[in-house]
Amino acid sequence: MIVTVTLNPSLDRAVDVERLVRGEVIRAASAHLDPGGKGVNVSRALLANGVSAPAVLPCGGDEGAQIMRLLRDEGVDVRSVPIVGRTRSNITLAEPDGTVTKINEPGPSLSPAEFELITTRALTAAVDATWVVICGSVPPGLPVSAFAGLCRRVVDSGVRLAVDTSGPALRAAAEAGADLLKPNREELAEAVGRVPATTAEVVAAARELRALGAGTVLASLGADGALLVGADGVLAGEADVPVPRSSVGAGDALLAGFLAAGAAGADAFAEALAWAAAAVSLPGSRMPGPADLRRDLVRVHHLPDGVRPPNTPAAAAPDRP
Numbered sequence: 001m002i003v004t005v006t007l008n009p010s011l012d013r014a015v016d017v018e019r020l021v022r023g024e025v026i027r028a029a030s031a032h033l034d035p036g037g038k039g040v041n042v043s044r045a046l047l048a049n050g051v052s053a054p055a056v057l058p059c060g061g062d063e064g065a066q067i068m069r070l071l072r073d074e075g076v077d078v079r080s081v082p083i084v085g086r087t088r089s090n091i092t093l094a095e096p097d098g099t100v101t102k103i104n105e106p107g108p109s110l111s112p113a114e115f116e117l118i119t120t121r122a123l124t125a126a127v128d129a130t131w132v133v134i135c136g137s138v139p140p141g142l143p144v145s146a147f148a149g150l151c152r153r154v155v156d157s158g159v160r161l162a163v164d165t166s167g168p169a170l171r172a173a174a175e176a177g178a179d180l181l182k183p184n185r186e187e188l189a190e191a192v193g194r195v196p197a198t199t200a201e202v203v204a205a206a207r208e209l210r211a212l213g214a215g216t217v218l219a220s221l222g223a224d225g226a227l228l229v230g231a232d233g234v235l236a237g238e239a240d241v242p243v244p245r246s247s248v249g250a251g252d253a254l255l256a257g258f259l260a261a262g263a264a265g266a267d268a269f270a271e272a273l274a275w276a277a278a279a280v281s282l283p284g285s286r287m288p289g290p291a292d293l294r295r296d297l298v299r300v301h302h303l304p305d306g307v308r309p310p311n312t313p314a315a316a317a318p319d320r321p
């Protein structure tokens with residue numbers, strides 16, 4: 001069983017628009033409403049593929065009640081903690097070429113008592129779990145030390161910890177000994193203080209997080225695919241997406257697929273890429289099920305430390321993964 005923790009969940013409203021014109025009234029072609037937040041999406045993706053994945057999350061206000069209803073309609077085992085604040089709504093504007101513009105509210109602060117309840121709920125669920133997955137932004141006002149304490153309590157409980165977050169919290173998760181981190185390129189850049197543009201630079205940034213204490217780093221790179229940086233080397237991979245719809249949640253699907261397939265090695269990495277590519281092919285933040293997966297479109301390469309992928313033409317553009 002895999003338990004997810006989303007400290008800052010969201011009600012995700014996505015609209016498909018022909019094109020964005022500032023200052024205009026834009027008629028949306030279609031709209032989607034999904035329960036969201038990174039850990040919530042990991043639970044949704046796992047459940048859609050037959051893996052039990054209870055979701056621990058704070059919920060407040062009408063939006064929080066709606067998220068719980070939507071999750072229960074999807075059959076997710078919701079372990080909600082009532083909070084005084086109002087759960088946020090996030091907006092996605094998706095254009096026909098797959099370009100996504102996203103507006104994320106900050107979300108509500110958590111009181112120390114609410115945070116402790118979430119921690120207790122997570123550690124209780126962790127007793128029967130193989131992984132605890134803490135994903136998404138840290139709520140406004142939550143000290144990084146509190147986040148680090150949650151990570152350490154999970155690690156000390158003996159269950160494996162995966163974290164997908166950003167900023168100082170990502171470094172804190174590494175220092176707490178998280179077994180797996182899933183940063184995207186921007187989150188890697190923030191963590192190491194420079195933009196990792198090339199494969200070698202992404203590998204070096206991931207290895208800095210490993211040197212802080214993290215185990216494996218699954219670095220997601222948008223349309224450029226992903227890198228898996230661990231103790232036994234580096235894998236690079238990508239998957240074609242014939243018709244990109246929305247990349248929202250693709251990183252969550254990547255992480256979910258990796259965990260579902262055993263969270264180690266080329267086969268699990270390939271499965272992660274298949275789930276992520278399938279998510280990109282779906283509207284809004286819909287998570288893929290078995291029928292959406294196109295494993296035939298996935299390519300994985302073993303990389304000697306940071307060298308160009310074997311099939312990269314010498315004259316190609318700078319070695320951007």
Ligand SMILES: Nc1ncnc2c1ncn2[C@@H]1O[C@H](COP(=O)(O)OP(=O)(O)OP(=O)(O)O)[C@@H](O)[C@H]1O
Pocket residue numbers: 183184185219220221222223224225226238239240241244247248249250251252253254273276277280
């Ligand atoms: N246009 C695309 N074509 C093919 N694969 C894509 C595309 N966009 C994303 N992916 C796949 O999805 C994975 C995750 O994408 P990305 O790096 O944007 O993660 P993310 O920023 O964490 O996403 P989110 O936070 O919305 O979940 C990538 O590693 C890649 O495998």
Ligand SMILES: O=P(O)(O)OC[C@@]1(O)O[C@H](CO)[C@@H](O)[C@@H]1O
Pocket residue numbers: 008010012035036037038041090102104135136137138248249250251252285
């Ligand atoms: O503000 P955060 O927590 O970084 O990201 C929140 C979010 O953008 O992440 C998910 C996609 O990964 C969406 O469901 C949600 O709206």
